[in-house]
Amino acid sequence: MAEHSTASSNEYQANLETFYYDNGIVKLFAMATVVWGIAAFLYGVYVAFAIFMPQLNFGSEFLTFGRIRPIHTNAAIFAFVGNGIFMGVYYSLQRLCKTRMFSDMLGKLHFWGWQLIIASAAITFHAGITTGKEYAELEWPIDILIAIVWIIFGLNMFMTILKRRERHLYVAIWFYIASWVTITVLHVVNSMELPYTWLHSYSVYAGVQDALVQWWYGHNAVAFFLTTPYLGLMYYFLPKAANRPVYSYKLSIIHFWSLLFIYIWAGPHHLLYTSLPDWAQSLGTVFSIMLIAPSWGGMLNGLLTLRGAWDKVREDPILKFMVVAVTAYGMATLEGPMLAVKSINALSHYTDWTIAHVHVGVLGWNGFLTFGVLYWLIPKLWNTKLYSKKLANAHFWIGTLGILTYVIPMYIAGVTQGLMWKQFTPEGVLQYPNFLETVTQILPMYMIRATGGTIYLVGACLMVYNLVKTAKQGSFVKNEKDQATPFPFQYIKETGERQHRWLERKPMAMLFVATIVIAIGGAVEIIPMILIKSNVPTIASVKPYTPLELYGRDMYIREGCYTCHSQMVRPFRSETERYREYSKVGEFVYDHPFQWGSKRTGPDLHREGGKYNNSWHYWHMNNPRDISPGSIMPAFPWLLTKEMDIQSVSAKIAAMMTLGVPYPVGYDKVAPQDLKTQAKLIATQLVAEGVTDVKESAEIIALIAYLQRLGTDIKAK
């Protein structure tokens, strides 16, 4: 027996291969996640102040809330968390596969490509170049770049997995594979757009279909960008930091497959009580509630990994960050399904409650897990100890205080405003008919929130100092040595091997099965919605936009109006009293893209048409506070002087015709003339209403035309 084991040990030694892990690429992504993290928090703090101090746009279109808010959200998701994912994947994948990454070159291309995408996003969003679909605002050339870089990442990842020396794929790698394939599918389907210039495009979907595809994407971007890759990181880095194996490997299998199976269905919970068909809404609710089980299974698996090691948590700031991160994951994944219950959603939707919810997720789960991983990883990469444990502890407490100071006022603001919108007097009329009243009521909460965000940012700056000091006192290990034995090409099947172990050995089979599992949910929701005409009852009086209105609509998207205004009157008495007739699905058939919105910092605009006269809009856009004292809407004075780009009108109309909008044949040629005629009419009306110095060719004319058209198609003449 002893002889036998010596023999096999010698054989093992003989086959042992020496190789080096590439830490260079991990370092690059680690630096990027830190730098972009600070940028995302800075933009966040800026918008948090700008929301109650509209003068902070300094009269510049480039700094206005509607353009900055998408920069903040995209930076947090794709720059901060995105680079965090890649940092964690490049570190853990090499070690779990016992091999260097397949190609250093592909890694570098991935890194610089991703940074180029982020830089182009920042520039185009400041410039107002956007598709107007939340978290997918990037225009078509950047969408193509994303697809290329994503495939480079996937290629590098799969080739690394294929040349691994460890036969079995650890659960973290399944999460990476599933995230990669799902994001690929989501990005391709949701980014289907028809370009009409080299920087502008229209979504190929319209109205309710666009809404469904968008929130199928939006929800699963949360699921498969902010959640599943980070769960992979949790399953790797938490055991590493605690130096003990994950609590239950069996539970992790259930966690993985049930998340994958259920998550993809839950998207429609973002569209409850909207014009989305009821069956799709119910599907979203049911699957959201089912999600509690796997999510909490995962959370418990993470927390129980620390069983018997809680004394360490008291000492170690890394574990503290991770414990709060996993707890925040649990809180957010319980709250999410609750918000997907129709009766709760009726109150919470469009309010700051949603904002609180997502920040528990991003600041708590993603932020704190990233910080924990960084504090663990940077000393390892630089072969040293953390510069200051004390500072890291201080960061932990400051960060926690920041999160609480952020989310608590947002919960209060959300519930307060939601209740005020619905409050009737005993006589049966709205108690707060003026929307502005419900805004000024919660301004103190906005101020506290901005303080909370600032505190969180200060904590992150402490981390930067600590990490830089750590790196300076160590020396960077660019190539880290390790040894392992390659596994024989021919696998001798053990007796009684079951399906899943087979799957764990076969990355391509795993990829295939994962794709099938996520495709089922997407297909069941989206295919009927697109194929079945009866889902979108047409309304004869709904007509395509005039060229001027379409121009105005594109401005509405450009200025990010949808970040604060919805266009969806839900079928509640409190909404029909405030905004009039509830929105019908057939009213949106020419809306490429849809503009239902997800937050009401200002009132809903779907029935805005005809509510005020033209000069009201003119002066309101010039300075909202001249018309509504106390309003927090930014001023858009440049719209009064900026000339319309009439050159683009033919291309816009032609693109719409390609997408099936029924303009008469050849209308794109005469559209610019029609635009001028309608602009002249509006300018004349403005003059009649007492406005002097009206420019017929100013962009404001188009915006007024659009706002006056909104929701008027089904009005009784």
Next chain:
Amino acid sequence: MFKDILKSVNGYDNWSIISMLIFFLFFVGLIIYVWKLDKNFSNYMSSLPLENEENSK
């Protein structure tokens, strides 16, 4: 309502039952599989991230 949609897709009445069964069986299968999973194997798998540490020491 969902049943109506499925009907109009291909006219099968029992689609909703079949999909319910697929869903149910998927989880039953998953639980049975996990239940029967070899303990040594799951211990081996869960210690995978930690192995590096031992090797490099």
